[in-house]
Amino acid sequence: MAKLERANFSGKLGVILATAGSAVGLGNVWRFPYMAGENGGAVFILIYVVCVLLLGIPCMISEFIIGRHGQANTARAFRKLSGGSPWTFIGYLGVLTGFLITGYYAVVAGWCLQYIWASLIGQMNGDPAYFQQYFAEFSSAPVKPIFWTVIILGITYLIIEHGVRDGIERASKLLMPTLFLLLLVIVGASCMLPGADKGIEFLFKPDFTAINSDVFLAALGQSFYSLSIAMGCICTYASYFAKSTKLTNSAVQIGIIDSVVAILAGLMIFPAAFSVGVNPDSGPSLIFITLPNVFQQAFSAVPAVGYVIALLFFLLLSLAALTSLISLHEVSTAFFHEELMITRKKAALIVTVSTCVIGAVCSLSLGAVGHSLEFFGKSLFDWFDFVTGQIFLPVVGFLTCIFIGWFVPHKIVRDEFTNWGTLRGRFFHLYLFLVKYVCPVCILFIFLHQFGLI
Numbered sequence: 001m002a003k004l005e006r007a008n009f010s011g012k013l014g015v016i017l018a019t020a021g022s023a024v025g026l027g028n029v030w031r032f033p034y035m036a037g038e039n040g041g042a043v044f045i046l047i048y049v050v051c052v053l054l055l056g057i058p059c060m061i062s063e064f065i066i067g068r069h070g071q072a073n074t075a076r077a078f079r080k081l082s083g084g085s086p087w088t089f090i091g092y093l094g095v096l097t098g099f100l101i102t103g104y105y106a107v108v109a110g111w112c113l114q115y116i117w118a119s120l121i122g123q124m125n126g127d128p129a130y131f132q133q134y135f136a137e138f139s140s141a142p143v144k145p146i147f148w149t150v151i152i153l154g155i156t157y158l159i160i161e162h163g164v165r166d167g168i169e170r171a172s173k174l175l176m177p178t179l180f181l182l183l184l185v186i187v188g189a190s191c192m193l194p195g196a197d198k199g200i201e202f203l204f205k206p207d208f209t210a211i212n213s214d215v216f217l218a219a220l221g222q223s224f225y226s227l228s229i230a231m232g233c234i235c236t237y238a239s240y241f242a243k244s245t246k247l248t249n250s251a252v253q254i255g256i257i258d259s260v261v262a263i264l265a266g267l268m269i270f271p272a273a274f275s276v277g278v279n280p281d282s283g284p285s286l287i288f289i290t291l292p293n294v295f296q297q298a299f300s301a302v303p304a305v306g307y308v309i310a311l312l313f314f315l316l317l318s319l320a321a322l323t324s325l326i327s328l329h330e331v332s333t334a335f336f337h338e339e340l341m342i343t344r345k346k347a348a349l350i351v352t353v354s355t356c357v358i359g360a361v362c363s364l365s366l367g368a369v370g371h372s373l374e375f376f377g378k379s380l381f382d383w384f385d386f387v388t389g390q391i392f393l394p395v396v397g398f399l400t401c402i403f404i405g406w407f408v409p410h411k412i413v414r415d416e417f418t419n420w421g422t423l424r425g426r427f428f429h430l431y432l433f434l435v436k437y438v439c440p441v442c443i444l445f446i447f448l449h450q451f452g453l454i
Helices: 012-022 024-037 042-070 072-081 086-121 130-140 143-160 161-193 196-204 213-227 233-238 245-274 285-297 303-339 345-364 380-407 410-417 427-452
Strands: none
Touching: 012 161, 012 233, 012 245, 012 285, 012 303, 024 143, 024 213, 024 245, 024 285, 024 303, 042 072, 042 196, 042 213, 042 233, 042 245, 042 380, 042 410, 042 427, 072 086, 072 233, 072 303, 072 380, 086 130, 086 143, 086 233, 086 285, 086 303, 086 345, 086 380, 130 233, 130 285, 130 410, 143 161, 143 285, 143 303, 143 345, 161 196, 161 245, 161 303, 196 245, 213 380, 213 427, 233 303, 245 285, 245 410, 345 410, 380 427, 410 427
């Protein structure tokens, strides 16, 4: 009976927008542009698209299969499909990974809200040194970053507590189109700037001499992280899919949306950067230090336009962060809701309060309390990022591929892949080959590359 009463997305549009919202986040709007800038632009994008096809989509389909078959939170879905064997551990690690990421990711999302406020009250004016000092002082402050972290998690809670259809799906149907509209407006403004053609050329005219192992592995890693794989998000959302949902079609459509957003983010940033002579490889500081100055310089002839574009840009970042936070929060909410057999509201409140504490401690570790929250030269914030991003995600992704490819009976995998024989499943054998051999090897390469072993 519980299985029949389980909430589902209302239809195809809800599935696509909610799951795409999970995938589309700061990884697309922030990480992708600076990774492209550091790794040759157009050639990085080409390799990235290939990696999404060979790694991202098969991994996403695997999580779809586990989530929909289990019809439960990520931990319970693995437990059901594994028959309670030690493979269950993967599900619990996925939930833990999503939970920890929620805490420190909310800190960065909070920074985006602060920059919206700063833009509104006219604080986003000055030279490059000003923006560098502004970010350093704000991010290391004891109160403001925590305040915005609590605000963004509070907004997430209000969405999650309303459930799958009235909360997650309804929010996704509002947030995702708004995000696309903002993206197109800023892309249009950026591409009309003098000298913008150099940025467009950088993104779409590949220099194949720039290809090396580092560029390939960077694109491989970005394709893995930008699709929210191994965080429990995809698996949890798949548990709300109807039996008629076409998993392969959905994965391809989400992969396309995710890649288009990432490329549009590049079109939003690099034409403006090239128009004022800013190096495209500004790294992680790109959005909070480099870009406010870029927009100010690029639209200096019409300051009001620069003001509006900067404001819209940080609103866009906040929406991207929020769509991902919703899915990350839902991973843990679904877990507590089902495992502790408590109401969704209580489960969501537990997750919100816990991640507020994690976020607060991570924020304080960035300088507000000196070095007391640093360990082995890294702040607690950096440790959360390192452990989840460079250890937990590759481990969960690798083991998930091994689990689906080598442990789960192929009949179960094929039944889910073909919707119990109602679809032709022409690419099933290709999918199975990729998930058994190609994806585990690719993830292993990503893991070893992160530690400088290859």
